[in-house]
Amino acid sequence: MISKDSDKLRQTVRQPFEHYFNLHFEGLHRYAYTLLNENEKARDVVQNVFLKLWEKQQELDEERSVRSYLYTAVYHDCLNLIRHEKIKRRHAAEPQQLSTSGDPVIHRELQQQIRETVEQLPPQCRLIFLKSRSEQKKYAEIAAELDLSVKTVEAQIGKALRILKEKLSGLISLLM
Known part of the structure; x- marks a missing residue:
């Protein structure tokens, strides 16, 4: 049974979040769209950023600008998505x-x-490499699933690719 106090707390927490969502969603979506040129991907990035904001709302410092956090997070998530797409295209062409x-x-x-x-x-x-390549998961999905940062996932993928390149370079050069 939910008490009135927990109901009040939930409502208090929800109000600022809804305020930020209503105030910034459209502008963030336009910003993400200018970086990605795809409406659905831009919407997904912005929604993921708001999900992160929701998860971190207890840590948020009202002194720090929420607007600044949102735009910075959207920018970085867009760049990560662009990098991920570029890597996927490059690896799709290689085989x-x-x-x-x-x-x-x-x-x-x-x-x-x-x-x-x-x-x-x-x-x-x-594990991370196979989730990325075999299961076609995005870095953010892998990070969330394994409770790691996206940077850790990127570093592990980079490490795997370096090892593969190093160990398979002789074989590949024979084929070329």
């Missing part, structure tokens, strides 16, 4: 180049080498 370049036996061998190298990655690095 097609390799698969069209030779015979199926070489392709199977390359795939086997990639699998073996991925299996040799450190456990957390491998």
Whole structure:
């Protein structure tokens, strides 16, 4: 049973959040749209930023500008999304180049080498890499799922790619 006090508290917390949402959503959406040029992605970024604001509302300092926090968060989330999309496009193109370049036996061998190298990655690095590549999850989704920061996820993906490049460079150069 919910007491009147907890009802009041919930209403008190909800009012400033709704105020910020109503006041800033449209402007944030326009700002995100100028960075992404896609309406749905811009809306998703802004909604994710407001979700973060909701989760951090107890930590918010009224002295610090909420508007500034919102715009900075939208900017960084848009940049992360742009980077993620760029990496996805680049990696989506690579396997097609390799698969069209030779015979199926070489392709199977390359795939086997990639699998073996991925299996040799450190456990957390491998888990994050597979969630990104196999499950096609965004960095933010992986971070939330594993209770990590997006920067940690980015660092682990970068580490995995460096290791893969290092260990597979000889094989790939033979194919080229």
